[in-house]
Amino acid sequence: MSNHFDAIVVGAGPSGNAAAYTLAKKGLSVLQIDRGEYPGSKNVQGAILYADALERIIPEFREEAPLERHVVEQRMWMLEERSHTGAHYRSDDFNEDRPNRYTILRAQFDKWFSQKVREAGALLITETTVTDLVKDEDGKVIGVKTDREGPPLYADVVILGEGVNGLVGQRASLRPELKAEHVALAVKETHFLPETTVRERFNLRGEEDGVVIEVLGSVSSGMVGTGFIYTNKESISIGVGCLVSDFRETRVPPYVLLDRFKSHPSVAPLLKGSEMKEYVAHLIPEGGYNAIPKLTGDGWIIVGDAGQFVNAVHREGSNLAMTTGRLAAESVAELKEAGLPITEANLANYRDALKESFVMKDLKKYRRLPDILHNNKHFFTAYPKAISQAMQTFLRVDGVDKKTKEGAMMRALRDARGGWWNVFVDMFKIARAWR
Amino acid sequence: MSDVFDETDTTQDGLNIVVCIKQVPDSAQIRVHPVTNTIMRQGVPTIINPYDLFALEEALRLRDQYGGTVTVLCMGPPMAEDSLRRALGIGADQAVLITDRRFAGSDTLATSYALATALQKIAEDRPVDIVFTGKQTIDGDTAQVGPGVARRLDLNQLTYVSAIDMLDRNAGEIVVRRRAEGGVQVLKTKLPCLITMLEGTNTVRRGSIEDVLRAARADVTTWSAQDAGVEDLTLCGLKGSPTVVKRVFAPKPRAEKAEMVTIEGKQPSDIGDAVIDLIFANQPKLEADLKAAAGA
Amino acid sequence: MANAPKKAGGRSGMRKELPEHFKAYRHVWVFVELERGNVHPVSWELMGEARKLANKLGVDVAGVVIGPHGEETDRAAAEAFHYGADKVYRCADPILADYRNEPYTRALTDIVNTYKPEILLLGATTLGRDLAGAVATTLRTGLTADSTDLDVDDEKSLAATRPTFGGSLLCTIHTLNYRPQMATVRPRVMAMPEADTSRTGEIVDHPLGMAEESIVTKILDYVPDANIAQANLAYADIVVAGGMGLGNQENLGLVKRLAGVLGAEYGCSRPVVQKGWMSADRQIGQTGKTIRPRLYICAGISGAIQHRVGVEGADLIVAINTDPNAPIFDFAHYGVVADALTILPALTDAFSRRLGQRAMAG
Numbered sequence A: 001m002s003n004h005f006d007a008i009v010v011g012a013g014p015s016g017n018a019a020a021y022t023l024a025k026k027g028l029s030v031l032q033i034d035r036g037e038y039p040g041s042k043n044v045q046g047a048i049l050y051a052d053a054l055e056r057i058i059p060e061f062r063e064e065a066p067l068e069r070h071v072v073e074q075r076m077w078m079l080e081e082r083s084h085t086g087a088h089y090r091s092d093d094f095n096e097d098r099p100n101r102y103t104i105l106r107a108q109f110d111k112w113f114s115q116k117v118r119e120a121g122a123l124l125i126t127e128t129t130v131t132d133l134v135k136d137e138d139g140k141v142i143g144v145k146t147d148r149e150g151p152p153l154y155a156d157v158v159i160l161g162e163g164v165n166g167l168v169g170q171r172a173s174l175r176p177e178l179k180a181e182h183v184a185l186a187v188k189e190t191h192f193l194p195e196t197t198v199r200e201r202f203n204l205r206g207e208e209d210g211v212v213i214e215v216l217g218s219v220s221s222g223m224v225g226t227g228f229i230y231t232n233k234e235s236i237s238i239g240v241g242c243l244v245s246d247f248r249e250t251r252v253p254p255y256v257l258l259d260r261f262k263s264h265p266s267v268a269p270l271l272k273g274s275e276m277k278e279y280v281a282h283l284i285p286e287g288g289y290n291a292i293p294k295l296t297g298d299g300w301i302i303v304g305d306a307g308q309f310v311n312a313v314h315r316e317g318s319n320l321a322m323t324t325g326r327l328a329a330e331s332v333a334e335l336k337e338a339g340l341p342i343t344e345a346n347l348a349n350y351r352d353a354l355k356e357s358f359v360m361k362d363l364k365k366y367r368r369l370p371d372i373l374h375n376n377k378h379f380f381t382a383y384p385k386a387i388s389q390a391m392q393t394f395l396r397v398d399g400v401d402k403k404t405k406e407g408a409m410m411r412a413l414r415d416a417r418g419g420w421w422n423v424f425v426d427m428f429k430i431a432r433a434w435r
Numbered sequence B: 001m002s003d004v005f006d007e008t009d010t011t012q013d014g015l016n017i018v019v020c021i022k023q024v025p026d027s028a029q030i031r032v033h034p035v036t037n038t039i040m041r042q043g044v045p046t047i048i049n050p051y052d053l054f055a056l057e058e059a060l061r062l063r064d065q066y067g068g069t070v071t072v073l074c075m076g077p078p079m080a081e082d083s084l085r086r087a088l089g090i091g092a093d094q095a096v097l098i099t100d101r102r103f104a105g106s107d108t109l110a111t112s113y114a115l116a117t118a119l120q121k122i123a124e125d126r127p128v129d130i131v132f133t134g135k136q137t138i139d140g141d142t143a144q145v146g147p148g149v150a151r152r153l154d155l156n157q158l159t160y161v162s163a164i165d166m167l168d169r170n171a172g173e174i175v176v177r178r179r180a181e182g183g184v185q186v187l188k189t190k191l192p193c194l195i196t197m198l199e200g201t202n203t204v205r206r207g208s209i210e211d212v213l214r215a216a217r218a219d220v221t222t223w224s225a226q227d228a229g230v231e232d233l234t235l236c237g238l239k240g241s242p243t244v245v246k247r248v249f250a251p252k253p254r255a256e257k258a259e260m261v262t263i264e265g266k267q268p269s270d271i272g273d274a275v276i277d278l279i280f281a282n283q284p285k286l287e288a289d290l291k292a293a294a295g296a
Numbered sequence C: 001m002a003n004a005p006k007k008a009g010g011r012s013g014m015r016k017e018l019p020e021h022f023k024a025y026r027h028v029w030v031f032v033e034l035e036r037g038n039v040h041p042v043s044w045e046l047m048g049e050a051r052k053l054a055n056k057l058g059v060d061v062a063g064v065v066i067g068p069h070g071e072e073t074d075r076a077a078a079e080a081f082h083y084g085a086d087k088v089y090r091c092a093d094p095i096l097a098d099y100r101n102e103p104y105t106r107a108l109t110d111i112v113n114t115y116k117p118e119i120l121l122l123g124a125t126t127l128g129r130d131l132a133g134a135v136a137t138t139l140r141t142g143l144t145a146d147s148t149d150l151d152v153d154d155e156k157s158l159a160a161t162r163p164t165f166g167g168s169l170l171c172t173i174h175t176l177n178y179r180p181q182m183a184t185v186r187p188r189v190m191a192m193p194e195a196d197t198s199r200t201g202e203i204v205d206h207p208l209g210m211a212e213e214s215i216v217t218k219i220l221d222y223v224p225d226a227n228i229a230q231a232n233l234a235y236a237d238i239v240v241a242g243g244m245g246l247g248n249q250e251n252l253g254l255v256k257r258l259a260g261v262l263g264a265e266y267g268c269s270r271p272v273v274q275k276g277w278m279s280a281d282r283q284i285g286q287t288g289k290t291i292r293p294r295l296y297i298c299a300g301i302s303g304a305i306q307h308r309v310g311v312e313g314a315d316l317i318v319a320i321n322t323d324p325n326a327p328i329f330d331f332a333h334y335g336v337v338a339d340a341l342t343i344l345p346a347l348t349d350a351f352s353r354r355l356g357q358r359a360m361a362g
């Protein structure tokens, strides 16, 4: 029984699974290691699955994967103490043959994905934590050590899909420690309701249709953060996440934040009578482009959250994870086929493929945003308040003429930011960050 | 139906042990819908029945001491293979899954039939010395399947075993401690036997890296009803189950809630007295009895 | 799959079509559990329940007493009448001095096959479960384990209700077309009937017909429990229990102290056992002991359904919990929303003061 593999993949999340699947499909011998009791047991996500990234790996996934609902409506809410201002977009075009976005339950989805990985021929061992990397005298990574008794396991390349904490990479000095302002802490609950109730409360036509609500404003209690509500078949995922550095500063416990969100008058009726199961907390890398660590070295590659591949603005993570996992695997397979060693230099093919893909392009586009938001908390406080006030002024029919009302609304916006100049600067910053 | 089990073969080296394990939903995570009272199965993870792990560990200890093989046997849906693989990763040598649509809906009688049939099939290669089961499952929760299998195969039945004191391969004898209601029986019997293991009697080991690699690579033998040697399908699944579940419902909540003892502004000792007053007012006889006992 | 509780539906609509040869099966039987000279009280609890079922069916109640020749077995038979049996089937043989599966299974199946009861009830003790599983399989009939409620349906079938899915639901199970209909019931789930010492009845003796040499399993020794909480908790008049809310093993001493003053037994919730803070035989609830005390005082226990099912039979439940919304207050009779670490000592003091005073005065 050989303990040497073409590749060892650490982690059975979306990135690790994408990598292991792609490698195994190309005929390489793959060992995948996850510390969870079963793949997905510790994994946490809202969760929206973006079809495109998975379709490029498993084209027929729609027929088999445990998908909850496809998204036909997106709501954006600006939350204030007792109100929300919303924009909704719903279109029948989303009821297409091959829908673009789905809600999923990660535990089930990961289990399915992992099954596919094993069917493709990769070996999976679970309940096993990789504790360190094994290097040869030149510093090339040649294998991993685990917390189980027995010898190390060897491979030509170790793909680190170990998620946001990246402890293995850190311990092996491949990457620096995470910074508190580069990670958000998200807490999430799953609330169970009968399918028909979910349908009625969210105005859905069938058990396939789903809604996503993204929430800004008072939900983050002044911190940099957002909330979300997703509809699953028989449950609702609700969560809120803020930067770890902000949690530290404000000392607001995350569950208190979530409790406030749940009891908000716009939210509470959606959850009424549901049974809460599963409370989870998880980190999300949000440092963006500037926080990406070194991604390759002799005998190792980083993929997924471990590489800070998350687009916080669009709440995309799993698709970046799958894409980076796939690209890493393709790059390794290419080198193997060419008979080339897997070295830092040769792995230029992975780095180039990343640059060419939407992954790096998107992250680069928003590279300024994390810092701007971090230093301008009023985006999460002043504006929502002003907008809420403006809406009230606008909607109340109380004998005040419309022109006076418009004036009051504009003044509210100005006063919220202490003058028009500041409002202008804010607009400029956001525009620049979006460019 | 137990001819193959009649004699343990002492000429062979080591023991031939089979452990019956069941894959069960993690009941801590099962939800019942508050309004419709239906089970919400969504996303409930499955685990090896926790009680069966003590049986597995005990079997592995015997194997380590006397040599031989440990086979894990499970009746369940195809995905139960995961549990068998996990058992292999803990250290079992072989795994057999019996899976067939026609097993669906089995009660304990039908389950014991299917398991006993598969055990006989396993014993064709080499007589089985010991069959282990858990004390009970956390979903069926009956503790009947073990005795059922023992009866069907005419194995000496040892339930609620807390320790194996002695095993003599040559004499084909075993001495165990069995929990009884007010004490412990020390029993001696002959192989082949069936042991249902009590929980908390040992600490389940963690397989080595070699174990889990072997488990990941292993082929889990999968038998249909026919492969397992089932001859009479009317004894399987729903057909072979004399019990019928007529109704599933939620426990009735008690109408009134607890009467709260006011504590505002009271010293702990006053609260103590207040509580006792309530208790004695409610149970006057208890007061009298307590005082009599204290006075006596 | 397998013996996982089935959803109602599917076969729940199945009709009763009792085969001809089962129609002769009549009367309700209780296996009288005699171990080392003592009848387990669960047998009398079942006798009370059997009486109710028999009245509904218009049939008789019989007890089955299996044991060695002699006074103890005879006394068990006599007591069976006191608790409601109309008839007793007795199998007395030296081989049956101690419980062993093989001869007991033989004796009970023989008696059933000869005298044909329609319902057979056993206690869900280690002995009762060991025997019931073997007997039901030998007879190829249905057996419902750990029933919490027994009734007779419109078609005169036994309707046995038991918890399922980790206690979160109950299900009612019938053995429609096989006889006898068997069920086990845990100690203390049913109330103890009053004994009527004037009652007697017919005793039918049944031979065992086995030789000791033919029995493979031998008893080498019997070690009675030094710590007899094993038996006592279920039958204690007063029980004081602590849960995770007490925070650590040391604080459980407060529970023991209060129990001490009251001459009560003490127990705990499951996680306390899992933490190793108390021994497993002290666990109360679905996977521990069912208790039926006159007074149950619990501190720092949230009142999960699995705990609740083990204590609901208590006459009076007093709960101490810091959380006013804890589910324990849904079924406790009196609630104290306060820190158990102060209330338990206060109760201990107050009780010893009150009981002590009386002791001095009297």
Ligand SMILES: Cc1cc2nc3c(=O)[nH]c(=O)nc-3n(C[C@H](O)[C@H](O)[C@H](O)COP(=O)(O)OP(=O)(O)OC[C@H]3O[C@@H](n4cnc5c(N)ncnc54)[C@H](O)[C@@H]3O)c2cc1C
Pocket (backbone or CB within 6 Å): A010, A011, A012, A013, A014, A015, A016, A017, A033, A034, A035, A036, A039, A040, A042, A043, A044, A045, A046, A047, A048, A049, A050, A128, A129, A130, A131, A161, A162, A163, A164, A167, A168, A186, A187, A188, A239, A241, A282, A283, A284, A303, A304, A305, A306, A309, A310, A315, A316, A317, A318, A319, A321
């Ligand atoms: C609350 C929340 C909501 C989100 N919502 C969305 C969303 O709606 N859409 C979206 O696309 N993304 C979302 N994300 C982000 C998305 O979940 C991640 O980007 C994605 O899971 C990253 O995949 P990964 O494979 O890199 O890491 P992970 O999914 O974190 O997987 C890492 C795996 O590695 C294992 N592991 C770690 N260390 C070791 C070790 N030392 N040894 C062995 N195994 C190890 C872990 O057990 C785990 O299984 C959300 C995240 C959170 C927290």
Ligand SMILES: Cc1cc2nc3c(=O)[nH]c(=O)nc-3n(C[C@H](O)[C@H](O)[C@H](O)COP(=O)(O)OP(=O)(O)OC[C@H]3O[C@@H](n4cnc5c(N)ncnc54)[C@H](O)[C@@H]3O)c2cc1C
Pocket (backbone or CB within 6 Å): B027, B028, B138, C166, C167, C242, C243, C244, C245, C246, C268, C269, C270, C271, C272, C283, C284, C285, C286, C287, C288, C289, C299, C300, C301, C302, C303, C304, C305, C306, C307, C310, C320, C321, C322, C323, C326, C338, C339, C340, C341
């Ligand atoms: C299949 C299955 C079988 C089970 N069987 C059993 C069983 O037989 N018996 C059993 O008990 N459980 C059983 N359980 C577990 C059960 O579901 C609960 O988890 C358990 O009963 C909770 O124990 P607890 O109340 O001690 O702890 P918790 O649920 O953690 O509750 C602690 C309580 O203490 C309160 N508290 C905290 N501090 C204080 C203080 N200072 N003073 C007063 N109150 C305080 C809290 O408000 C809380 O209500 C079973 C579970 C499963 C899935």
Ligand SMILES: Nc1ncnc2c1ncn2[C@@H]1O[C@H](COP(=O)(O)O)[C@@H](O)[C@H]1O
Pocket (backbone or CB within 6 Å): B020, B021, B022, B023, B049, B051, B052, B073, B074, B075, B076, B108, B111, B115, B132, B133, B134, B135, B136, B137, B138, B140, B141, B142, B143, B144, B145, B146, C002, C003
């Ligand atoms: N489907 C099954 N497959 C394998 N073993 C089982 C199965 N059902 C029950 N068992 C075994 O029988 C024991 C008692 O189960 P139960 O009678 O359901 O409480 C369990 O601990 C298992 O060892």
